[in-house]
Amino acid sequence: MPPSDRFVAETRFHVRYAETDAMGIVHHASYIVYFEEGRSAYARARGSSYAEFEATGVALAVIEVNARYLRPMRYDQVVVLHTWLEEIRSRGLTFAYEITEEASGIVCVSGQTRHVCINGEGRASMLPEQWRKWTLA
């Protein structure tokens, strides 16, 4: 469940047909892309943008992904995606996600991704100031 003690970004979109597989359900790798879209939505909801972030010459490398698949989703269902910061440090952060199917309210997938901020040479670097000001709340 998304925590109540911090900022949580919410975004909604339909499952695309291309995201399904021959099992008739959303392919498990598609949710990893949804998580990424959750990070984009989080940055926008905070008045920033990951595009601006990259424009400063740094990038947020993914170092770990974990996902738990509880229920399948299907084409055209509405994904309700909650995204929040689980941890923030000077050179990295951890995002957490929960995906709910809109009509039923059932939680389908949850996960976390860990990131480090890297500079143009690929070395760990300080998060941009605009992002360091983010607190969990």
Next chain:
Amino acid sequence: MPPSDRFVAETRFHVRYAETDAMGIVHHASYIVYFEEGRSAYARARGSSYAEFEATGVALAVIEVNARYLRPMRYDQVVVLHTWLEEIRSRGLTFAYEITEEASGIVCVSGQTRHVCINGEGRASMLPEQWRKWTLA
């Protein structure tokens, strides 16, 4: 340009990071997925749904795709996607698409897809009545 003499569905969404490639721009195959999302949006705007369509035991097979790439799009830009019917017949239809970048209003990609309605055995079949009532207008 989307025609003014018929129904045109409009949908907007952000470019996802996963849809870009090492050239720094949206990968050309991603637009083919956007076209498909345009068809989903078209059906919804007409009060139908491609999911309902399939639930009746038929499917809309893609038999041809054409796309012209005029300008690149980038991560986090907003895709403005217009979708309309170019032709509708008893057993098939042709959709056309135009993709504009929201901020600049520049047309980036245009295309068409041709489809035939097939039944569970893969044979050409009549379009469902709900869809046959669609006219170009």
Next chain:
Amino acid sequence: MPPSDRFVAETRFHVRYAETDAMGIVHHASYIVYFEEGRSAYARARGSSYAEFEATGVALAVIEVNARYLRPMRYDQVVVLHTWLEEIRSRGLTFAYEITEEASGIVCVSGQTRHVCINGEGRASMLPEQWRKWTLA
């Protein structure tokens, strides 16, 4: 490192351009698809096929994915993918993966996926006999 006490399937393929992203490297979700291709290769190497598996009316649902990203890979590099069984039980199994870049021999990504065997109604079911005969070795 792939274990020496059990059967390990190896498969090699080039990174496709579509699998890269605007960071110039392979997108992190692409490796989840590589893992899946590792499972397909594993079944083939064991004289079976996941397609035959599904033809018997059961499916192997993914219930958890974990991936650790150590080094980036780039377009046209050769992925060396090792896949093995970490655990096998009557109704499910866990696969583990290690991805190495061929030219340098550097390990780039490692991960695990957990699966349950489900029947047509989506209920946990026994693994097909052909697969139950697999042992870790």
Next chain:
Amino acid sequence: MPPSDRFVAETRFHVRYAETDAMGIVHHASYIVYFEEGRSAYARARGSSYAEFEATGVALAVIEVNARYLRPMRYDQVVVLHTWLEEIRSRGLTFAYEITEEASGIVCVSGQTRHVCINGEGRASMLPEQWRKWTLA
């Protein structure tokens, strides 16, 4: 049918599960990615590499894609992909493709892609010398 009067590159690979969709067949956008893999294979077969091409500061932008879908393919089938040059000019080229299902020998998809060579500023540019030496034969 691949032409007999010129160089034709052949490459083979299995359909991945992630490339299928809820219709149980390979999603039509996946073949656009296969075409791209055909171009990579073509360059390799000619003793070059698209990675080297890009390393010289130019890129091969896709300006048009056409695909005709004749028969569906399914998970784990072997794609036999033939790729050849349909036209080569100083600043661009056109590739053509034919995709056959290995077991049946049935042609499933054919298509063309048109490309222009662009430099770092996105302007049309001469093809690298190594590629200009390619002839249709």
